[in-house]
Amino acid sequence: MSRELSQHSIDHVVLERGEIGNSWRHERWDSLRLLTPNWLSRLPDHPYRGTDPDGFMSMAEVVALLGEFAASCRSPVRPHTAVTAVQPLDKGYRLQTTQGELQCRCLVVASGACNLPQVPALRLGVPERVQSLTVFDYRHPAQLPPGGVLIVGASASGVQLAEEICRSGREVTLCVGEHVRLPRTYRGRDVLWWMEASGVWDERHDQIEDLERARRLPSPQLIGTPARVTLDLNRLAAAGVRLVGRLAAVREGQAFFSGGLRNLFALADLKLERLLDRFDAWARERGDGLDEVSPERLEPTRAPSAPCLSLDLRRGEIGSILWATGFRADYRWLTLPVLDRKGRLQHDGGVVVGAPGLYAMGLPVLRRRKSTFIHGAEQDARELTAHLVRYLAS
Numbered sequence: 001m002s003r004e005l006s007q008h009s010i011d012h013v014v015l016e017r018g019e020i021g022n023s024w025r026h027e028r029w030d031s032l033r034l035l036t037p038n039w040l041s042r043l044p045d046h047p048y049r050g051t052d053p054d055g056f057m058s059m060a061e062v063v064a065l066l067g068e069f070a071a072s073c074r075s076p077v078r079p080h081t082a083v084t085a086v087q088p089l090d091k092g093y094r095l096q097t098t099q100g101e102l103q104c105r106c107l108v109v110a111s112g113a114c115n116l117p118q119v120p121a122l123r124l125g126v127p128e129r130v131q132s133l134t135v136f137d138y139r140h141p142a143q144l145p146p147g148g149v150l151i152v153g154a155s156a157s158g159v160q161l162a163e164e165i166c167r168s169g170r171e172v173t174l175c176v177g178e179h180v181r182l183p184r185t186y187r188g189r190d191v192l193w194w195m196e197a198s199g200v201w202d203e204r205h206d207q208i209e210d211l212e213r214a215r216r217l218p219s220p221q222l223i224g225t226p227a228r229v230t231l232d233l234n235r236l237a238a239a240g241v242r243l244v245g246r247l248a249a250v251r252e253g254q255a256f257f258s259g260g261l262r263n264l265f266a267l268a269d270l271k272l273e274r275l276l277d278r279f280d281a282w283a284r285e286r287g288d289g290l291d292e293v294s295p296e297r298l299e300p301t302r303a304p305s306a307p308c309l310s311l312d313l314r315r316g317e318i319g320s321i322l323w324a325t326g327f328r329a330d331y332r333w334l335t336l337p338v339l340d341r342k343g344r345l346q347h348d349g350g351v352v353v354g355a356p357g358l359y360a361m362g363l364p365v366l367r368r369r370k371s372t373f374i375h376g377a378e379q380d381a382r383e384l385t386a387h388l389v390r391y392l393a394s
Helices: 001-006 022-027 057-070 120-127 158-165 190-198 211-216 233-238 263-287 376-391
Strands: 083-089 093-096 098-103 107-109 133-135 148-152 172-175 242-244 247-251 254-257 310-312 319-325 359-362
Touching: 001 376, 022 057, 057 211, 093 107, 120 247, 148 158, 158 172, 233 242, 359 376
Parallel strands: 107 359, 133 319, 148 172, 148 319, 172 242
Antiparallel strands: 083 093, 093 098, 247 254, 254 310
């Protein structure tokens, strides 16, 4: 967004609460890598130039990428400047920050959707002897106390941590709710190549039938590894991870799980098959032989023959619970009437409703399905800047 504003000669500053790439520096576990291959993790005029285009960037590499890009476009970043409050003015906004007050005609909220862990209230029923951690707290298996680990949530973070902690020799139980299953590769190409090439990722927010649901979808079960393996529930179960249903309640020291695993698995498998069917149809229409490569469909997700429905957390079997239950945006500083009753920013494709001159970037399906991925920011920024320019001219 800063690059686009500079190209339109619009005076601006970028306020950063910490350092460039702050969340990647301080709020991720040690082994985490991007889910997008390096060739796809591109920024405007800043394609991947390394020797491993099919690899996946580490945290340090992502921080370096963002720093290099900020320097190349001379973005006026003010680090260690946290915004604490925003008030409306007749023509613009007043910002209170840890480095003083600012006033502006327009404001872009680019703080993302993953600022705070979203932990259910039933966490309060967990016995004190069981250590509770969020994905923000976790760094590596060695920091966990003795005993098994209960991981709540089976989206991208949950399955990656289940695999890592299981490999470390610990007993892992994984609570599975609604999830999005994807293969790492399909017909010899990365699945995200198919998402981009077939046009799935370019679907606009005003073309999606159930936009609110699309914005709430869990992150897909993917992992970035040199072997480009598919990390699904079948693989985890084969490695020894115990699969249980969604964590429904914690009462008197006992955890209770829902019994609908088979239905959840069937639904995720059905959605996967529909997506792959769409890829196949696109490949046939393209007509260059791509559809002749073996489709490599995954086998259905196998449900446990006798699923566990409860665990006594007082017995010592579980030493820690890791909450991989998603994230939420932190808008405590945005003291404007622009949030709905669930605390979500109300916007139309990044143009905030009821607040002239206020915009958002980097939220799920902001303007397209790819909005939250690094390469998806460019088109959103270009279109929002065009709207901002028209607003200033008016």
